[in-house]
Amino acid sequence: MNNKTILEFIWIGGVVIILAWAAIANASYIYSHQDNIANPVANDPSGTVINVTGYQWGWQFTYQNGTTTTDKLILFSNTTYTLIVTSKDVIHDLYIPKFGIQVYAVAGHPNQISFKPTSPGQYIMECVEYCGEYHYEMRGVVVVLP
Numbered sequence: 001m002n003n004k005t006i007l008e009f010i011w012i013g014g015v016v017i018i019l020a021w022a023a024i025a026n027a028s029y030i031y032s033h034q035d036n037i038a039n040p041v042a043n044d045p046s047g048t049v050i051n052v053t054g055y056q057w058g059w060q061f062t063y064q065n066g067t068t069t070t071d072k073l074i075l076f077s078n079t080t081y082t083l084i085v086t087s088k089d090v091i092h093d094l095y096i097p098k099f100g101i102q103v104y105a106v107a108g109h110p111n112q113i114s115f116k117p118t119s120p121g122q123y124i125m126e127c128v129e130y131c132g133e134y135h136y137e138m139r140g141v142v143v144v145l146p
């Protein structure tokens with residue numbers, strides 16, 4: 001083997017190692033994020049309705065008894081909920097990664113999604129549609145009570 005052939009093998013080997021590393025890192029990320037703790041279900045008329053309003057820059061949740069919370073969604077486990085999501089101003093996008101749900105918040109066009117959280121705990125939620133200067137402040141917590 002001449003020097004050029006050896007260099008060629010090193011070059012190809014390097015690329016193969018980098019691609020293999022990327023494939024393994026990607027696969028392990030995907031498998032470790034498959035543990036959704038809420039099951040999105042088809043729109044269930046028996047679900048407890050919570051009205052969600054996105055605004056610059058926060059989330060307001062209005063429960064059936066009329067109480068409201070800001071940037072904090074409080075749920076009970078093993079209960080089916082229906083979020084009716086809208087916006088006061090620009091388009092926002094409610095994302096709860098651990099629940100596997102994401103809903104656009106559009107003024108005058110309510111979107112709805114139903115799900116049933118199964119594990120108590122605290123989970124993050126955030127806006128994933130760039131909506132202005134303080135977009136990054138549109139994050140909050142979902143508290144699932146036992």
Ligand SMILES: [Cu+2]
Binds near residue numbers: 092093127135138
């Ligand atoms: Cu937003």
